[in-house]
Amino acid sequence: MECECRRGNMECFKRRCPDTVCRNPVTRGCCQECDDCLYNGKEYSNRQTFLDPTDRCKACSCVDGNIICSPKQCPRVTCLNPMQGECCQECSNCLFQGAVYDNGQEFPDSADTCSSCYCKSGNVECTRKPCANIACSHPMRDGCCPVCDRGCRFEGRDYREKEKTERDCQVCTCTDGNMRCFPKYCPPVKCSNPVTVDCCPVCGDCMFEDRKFRNGQTFPDVKDPCSECVCRVRACWKVNYDVQK
Template sequence: DRAFVCLQNNTFWKPDSCQECRCHSDDVICEPVICRYPQCDFQKGEVLQIPPNACCPECASGTEGFCQHEGQTHAHGTEWAHTECTTCSCASGKVNCTPKSCPPLYCGRGELAYIAEGKCCPTCVGTGESCSFDGQIYRDGEEWRLNQCSKCVCSNGTSQCFTAECQPVLCTLAVPPGKCCPECVPKPCSVSEKVYEHAEQWKKNVCTTCVCDRGEARCVKQACVPHTCDKYQCCEECVSSKESCLYEGTIRYHSEMWKGPRCEFCTCDGGRVTCWNSECAKVECALVRKGFLFKNIMVTS
């Protein structure tokens, strides 16, 4: 370890990129740099990278092992729906797309397997007469929707349509997206001339979170962890015990990031610890030796 001597009180300096030191009277106080989780989007190919002469990682675009497909970047080992009938996956930079697997279909006597237009998997239809409805031809036994609340079925040449029946309810009504029948709308909350919908959350202050519960505001104050203060520092902060992490005997707070023994960085997110390996950016150095200057030497830290 290097020893530092105070030359002037209240001076600050960085002996290296990962330490911050200051003079307090005749004492030298050095503390490690605290890194914050930069919220990288790993699904889009971003990686943790340590810039030159820096200690904390930043989000950088990474392409090794990632797949580019129709303008989108996908990480190695991920899957996504390409179309309604096709699923794609990324493996070591290569995209593989396969048809969607359909469940086994067992049609009864007098029925046939039939894939309707716009569908991926077959259904069983009858062998009777087809139906003509709004310019479309439907097989016997085939079903189709008129709208969100009505559907029809072809029965041996005859189109039979049905509409969902809604039960009467006594409350403030609204039809949720994707639903046919109206449902009761919970009463909103009015707090300090602001209106919050049911289940909506907001911060009353730094340490208090509120939620609207059917017209009533319910607030919860976060529990504060007691701190042991020395003569140089005494800063309390509110933390949630539910979101803190216990990692190798040390309590880490939510969103806190720290460096592991090598080049990995870990973060506490909602009580769960996740660690990533980081890579170092390339650095261009000028090397001076015996009066000669060598430029453009690539060094990877």
């Protein structure tokens, strides 16, 4: 208040203050000023920077009576699996597949039970569990590793030890993790023109000049129009006919 004596009377009135154009003025004496800032009950000098007391992830500055705040500037991280700190990503620990792991911690890979992972300064390194060397060609898997004493894995199927299968006229046998294949055994035949049944020659019908004939069937000889042939169980017989002139 300011007071004046006028004609024997003391007259007091509120002091007139200049208008302020800032958002966060300080009070000096009776008037507000924009030289410094008042923010959340605390004064800050002009051009002073500080962390927002209500949000530690914001940095604020006092500029001519105005408080200007912006998200805290975070340093660029160089690790592949940073975790979220109070405000910024950090490489002190690891965030991997939704879980946080301490630096130096070893843990199983949730996506691959045959792998183990290790957190190192914000980077997760996963490696498959080591397996012993094997000497068989078609091993089975025992957990994470191939083994030779549980049978054979062959052409997409599992076979027990000593189990057999046929393919392409061969008989394959599982032996100690190896699928060994040999031509199918066929008993010997005594005919000269056998047909092939289940990979083996059979004397039931005849195969002659790449054509199949039934047992007992008579047919012309394609190489000799004056002859005909007969398919018999043991062979194809050729019969000659004399042509009279």
